Every structure is written in structure tokens, then in C-alpha cells.
Amino acid sequence: MRVRRGLFELLAPATLVVVSALIGAIFSRATEIYFINALVSVSIVVALYTFLGNSGVLSFGHISFFAVGAWAAGVLSVPEQEKPATMPYLFDVLSSTTVSNVPSLIIAALAGGVFAFLVGLQLMRLSGLAAGIATFAVLGITNNILRYYEKIGPGLNTFSSVPETTDLVQATAGALFVITAAFAYQHSRLGRQLRAAREDPPAARAVGVSIYRQRLGAFALSGFLAGFAGGLYVHFLPINVDAVYLDLTFITLAMLVIGGATSLWGAVVGALSVSALDSFLANAENGVDVLGRTLEVPAGSRIVVVGALMALVLILRPNGLTGGREFSFERLARRLRPAVQGAAK
Numbered sequence: 001m002r003v004r005r006g007l008f009e010l011l012a013p014a015t016l017v018v019v020s021a022l023i024g025a026i027f028s029r030a031t032e033i034y035f036i037n038a039l040v041s042v043s044i045v046v047a048l049y050t051f052l053g054n055s056g057v058l059s060f061g062h063i064s065f066f067a068v069g070a071w072a073a074g075v076l077s078v079p080e081q082e083k084p085a086t087m088p089y090l091f092d093v094l095s096s097t098t099v100s101n102v103p104s105l106i107i108a109a110l111a112g113g114v115f116a117f118l119v120g121l122q123l124m125r126l127s128g129l130a131a132g133i134a135t136f137a138v139l140g141i142t143n144n145i146l147r148y149y150e151k152i153g154p155g156l157n158t159f160s161s162v163p164e165t166t167d168l169v170q171a172t173a174g175a176l177f178v179i180t181a182a183f184a185y186q187h188s189r190l191g192r193q194l195r196a197a198r199e200d201p202p203a204a205r206a207v208g209v210s211i212y213r214q215r216l217g218a219f220a221l222s223g224f225l226a227g228f229a230g231g232l233y234v235h236f237l238p239i240n241v242d243a244v245y246l247d248l249t250f251i252t253l254a255m256l257v258i259g260g261a262t263s264l265w266g267a268v269v270g271a272l273s274v275s276a277l278d279s280f281l282a283n284a285e286n287g288v289d290v291l292g293r294t295l296e297v298p299a300g301s302r303i304v305v306v307g308a309l310m311a312l313v314l315i316l317r318p319n320g321l322t323g324g325r326e327f328s329f330e331r332l333a334r335r336l337r338p339a340v341q342g343a344a345k
Helices: 002-026 029-055 062-079 080-087 103-125 128-148 168-186 190-199 201-206 210-234 248-257 263-283 301-316 329-344
Strands: 288-290 293-295
Touching: 002 168, 002 190, 002 248, 002 263, 029 062, 029 190, 029 248, 029 263, 062 103, 062 128, 062 248, 080 103, 103 128, 103 168, 128 293, 168 190, 168 210, 168 293, 190 201, 201 210, 248 263, 248 301, 263 288, 263 301, 288 329
Parallel strands: none
Antiparallel strands: 288 293
8 A cells, every 4th residue: 555655656746747748749849848948847856856855954056966967968968079169178088088868868967976975975964054055155166167167168158069869758758767766765765764864853863864874875866866957958958157057046946945845746846837937937028929918027037936936935835835745646535525525416
């Protein structure tokens, strides 16, 4: 019974992802890209959830692992003959090496995971505000290294010549992979120990749980998944260093908070719903037809509206739209039963 309930918890977010992909396949390529972007957002938000949701420790630095994964996949995917023109100062081993799509995603994931592990060796000893500030410092340091150290990437220039291989199918497969990995971790013994440490640290220590080791393991896994998401993203859109910094950090955290930071279901719901809102507002900044009238909002309205929505959710529903709980078919059936019985009468 417990196994079946757990599989239903995985089935719900996976079904939502697949349904989103099927809807996206109906539209033209111009609209389909918004669905691809939403599915890549699912990957990065679920990656963040894997650590933050299970540990309760706020992290502002996960976009660092996303960026490192994007840089690793991007640099290694550009054809060798085109690297001197766009990235003339690369290390020799990087300038002479080119890999295909799937190996680049694996390398991106490994780069994000290794970087998160090395960073976490010290940071996972911290908690609360100190941990949040320290991870934010990692984000700033990473951004500046990628921005100015041109031996490992294009620096301030936009990535070009990266094969655009992240289509609807690959974005969906990537999101399902990340969701499955997060689900497997949270239902493992290690995941349960970390969640126990989140709820009651003294009790967890009393039964022999090493909070430091559990946090470090979750941080490394989360970095691995974030790096993988970065690989998907760089194969989707040409990006520069500013695209993987503060705006993306804010939007990712907003998605998780709005959906519900303590559940996998909440992470997926938040990613898809905020992505839909963000895409609509991005179009509205250039003018969009709504019921026969042109709606146009000021530039920058996306961040303002998403920020206001996050504040509103925190005030009215602190645990997010999903209440921070996993989707339950049993709970849904209990709610629908009175309505069905009433209709039958």
C-alpha cells in the first residue's frame, strides 16, 4: 500500500509534465518554445527543491550550479573549428574538444554536482541566514568568474554555435528524469533522514543522523540536477552570463515558493504556473491581443507581478498553492465523494 501511494506521488507530477508537453506539441514552433522553456524550468526548480525542500535550508546559489553546467555543455558542444572565432582564449583542452548532445548533458550534470560538493564541504556546516548569505556569495563569485575568465568560456559574449538540440521531447525527458531522481531521493533512507533533521534537528542527532553529511549529499545531488538543467538550457537558447544570474535566481525561488517548497508536486506546479504567467507577461510587454483588445504592460512588469504574487502567496497561503503537500488521489476522492453522492440523489 505504501509503495503504491508513493508511485502515485510520482505519477501526478510526471503526468502534469507529459500533459504540458502534449499541449505544447499542438501549437506552432513560435508558441512551442514557451512550453520547452517551462519544462526546463521544471528541471531547475525540482533540482532546487531536492535540497531546499528536504533540508529546509535556503539556498540562493543553485543558479551557480546551473550556470556551471550550462558553461560546461556549451563550451564542449561548440564545433572545434568555430571556437577560435567566438572563444579565442580557451584552454587548449577545451578548444580542441567537441562532444555531442548527450555526453555534454552528462558532463554538465557532473560539473554541477562536483562544484556543489566542493562548495558544500564548508557551507553545509551553516544554517539559517548564514547559509543563505554564503550561497548568495557563491552565486556572485561564480558569475564574476564566468564573466571575466575567458579561458573557460565566452566571457561577456553570448554563447553562439551551440547546437539547439533541446526540443519538446528532450525537455520533457529531462524534466521526467529530474522528477524521478528527486522522488527516489526523498523516499530513500537518506532523504527521510534529512527531512527528519529538518523537522527536529536535536531528535535526529539523538538517533545518530549526521545532519552535515545528509545536507552535503542532498546539496551535491541538487547541484548535479541543476547542472543537467543548465545543459538543457544552453542547448535551447543562446545565453550570456547575465541570463544565469539574479533574475533567474529570483524567478526560480519564486516558482518553488509559490508552488509549495516542501513537496515535489508543489515544485512542478509552481514551475509550470509561474512559467505560464511569465511567458504571458513577456508577450504583453510587446503588446498582446486579449479579447479583441491590445494589452500592453510596461517593461519589467514580469518581475514586479511575480514578486507581488509571491508576497501574496506567502501572506495568504504560506505553504504555497499546493499547501506543501504531495498530490493524493485518496484525498481528491474524499473531496469529490460528497459531490458525487449529492448528484446521485
